Amino acid sequence: MADSQKVFDLIHRQPGIIYSALTPNLKGFEAALAAGADEVAVFASASEGFSQKNINCSISESLKRFEPVMAAAKQHGLKVRGYVSCVMGCPYDGDIRPSVVADVADQLWQMGCYEISLGDTIGVGTPYKAKIVLEQTSRNIPVLSLAAHFHNTYGQALANVYALLEEGLSVIDTSVAGLGGCPYAPGASGNLATEDVVYMLEGMGIKTGVNMEELLKAATFICDQLGIPSRSNAGFALSRLIHPSG
Ligand SMILES: CC(C)(COP(=O)([O-])OP(=O)([O-])OC[C@H]1O[C@@H](n2cnc3c(N)ncnc32)[C@H](O)[C@@H]1OP(=O)([O-])[O-])[C@@H](O)C(=O)NCCC(=O)NCCSC(=O)C[C@@](C)(O)CC(=O)[O-]
16 A cells, blocks of 8 residues: 555556545545545455455444545545445355445445445356345445446456346446456456456447557556466457467
């Protein structure tokens, strides 16, 4: 968490992009504000085990820590997004009851988060479970204020997203080339790749406004910089099509 300023200083900001920072407490909010974040995000867990490992406190303590962040954000006119981690399973506590996910999501919503992102942090979820989690969380939160944040450890993330699109969800968290993971969630792989979601949505006739060629360039750039292969199937296939020599 300590290098928000460094990261923000290096970003070449583009118009129309919202630059957000994860802020688990007031200290983080102040750092994000100083760094020029456009909005911030608080992140709780649906499991006690991950909450302790990830932010060194219980779920209820984390929610208490978010209260001053919400107040400060309101004072400075910044929106706050809320994340719930481990919504379909926890590396420490195992299976997680959807009712617990809904309760944590509801508390974040009640405190003023404008959107709640449901994190399958270790990517263990499947479409049926995803639908149950959405059904329970959308009892008190409008489905259009819910987002899917699915890691792709078991290759289920795209199917899970499709299942929730059918239920009216429309905000999907992705990462270029499927980057990501979480050092506090053993086994968690990257997020669902942006290229795979864009390819699927465009193929369904849903206009994403994303330029796939530019997205592929960004994926190639970041993978070269990190020295890792892309985790995107569509990205890999399309790149081969554009550059057959590989
Ligand atoms: C939250 C803490 C800091 C609590 O850590 P702590 O040890 O309980 O906090 P503390 O208050 O005792 O402070 C310890 C040190 O951290 C500093 N500190 C205190 N707060 C901050 C802050 N905000 N930013 C920068 N520094 C901070 C504080 O100043 C102090 O520095 P020292 O005095 O020792 O030099 C720690 O547990 C932490 O950094 N956790 C975050 C770990 C992390 O990055 N996790 C991944 C985030 S992504 C995620 O969670 C999943 C998500 C959201 O993507 C969705 C999903 O997939 O599920």
